[in-house]
Amino acid sequence: MNIETRSIVKTYTKKNVLNLTGKYRDLLFESGKIHGIIGPNGSGKTTLMKIIAGLTAPTAGDVLYNGQPLCQEILSEMTYSTHTPTLFSRSVYENIAYPLKIRKRDKDEIHQTVSQLLEEFELDDIKNQSARHLSGGESQKTALARALSFSPKVLLLDEPTANIDPKSIQIIEAALKKRNKEQALTIIIITHNLSQAFRICNHLTFLDQGSCLFSDTPEKIMKSDQPTIDEFISFNRF
Ligand SMILES: Nc1ncnc2c1ncn2[C@@H]1O[C@H](COP(=O)(O)OP(=O)(O)O)[C@@H](O)[C@H]1O
Ligand SMILES: [Mg+2]
Secondary structure (H helix, E strand, O other), X not given: OOEEEEEEXXXXXXEEEEEOOHHHOEEEEOOOOEEEEEOOOOOOHHXXXXXXXXXXXXXXXXXEEOOEOOOHXXXXXXXXXXXXXOOOOOEHHHHHHHXXXXXXXXXXXXXXXXXXXXXXXXXHHHOOOEHHHOOHXXXXXXXXXXXXXXXXXXXXXXXXXXXXXXXXXXXXXXXXHHHHHHOOOEEEEEOOOHHHHHHHOOEEEEEEXXXXXXXXXXXXXXXXXXXXXXXXXXXXXX
């Protein structure tokens, strides 16, 4: 699904936390690409993602999904997960199966899909464990497996690999790249890890103080002559 934002403004208590104007007033998140949203803390990344997810309404501007405004059908094809995923206090297996159960999928299909995801995310050994007592990496992998279980068309991730172990990061990145290769999934990921952005994204959007300073390929951002972007890149590259 292609997602387009047009002249988005979001105001909280008289302060514009997002005000997309000028060259990058309209943003396009094309289907089949991994889009990274980067930028300093408080620049409006989460706000933009919540607007795209339909979790908060913009003060002005529009978001179009394949040219259409948000509706129930589009909502049911999108999934949103953050660095503090809300898992149910049931088993890892039940958490991953849940989106399929509410969509009334066939029992065998549910079992097959969940089993494949447990294997892909290396969660098989803990499938019967309560999702309440998981490490950061385990809960993040469970959340992503759950998000992917019903084959969404849009995957929105807000810092999914913040503070988790390197092995889990590797598994998550591989899962995103695999879906990107095999499906026309639109992935938008907020990350403060610039190396990660360069490893997995085909498109980057840079926000700073509610404005968009760049939205194009990773190759082009390296050639940017904007001091704010240069400074951000040199401080965050490792
Ligand atoms: N619900 C809210 N009420 C008031 N201000 C908010 C709210 N959510 C976010 N903000 C403010 O909006 C700005 C952008 O926040 P956010 O989108 O979370 O930035 P980022 O994800 O880039 O760190 C910040 O200054 C933040 O304090
Ligand atoms: Mg944020």
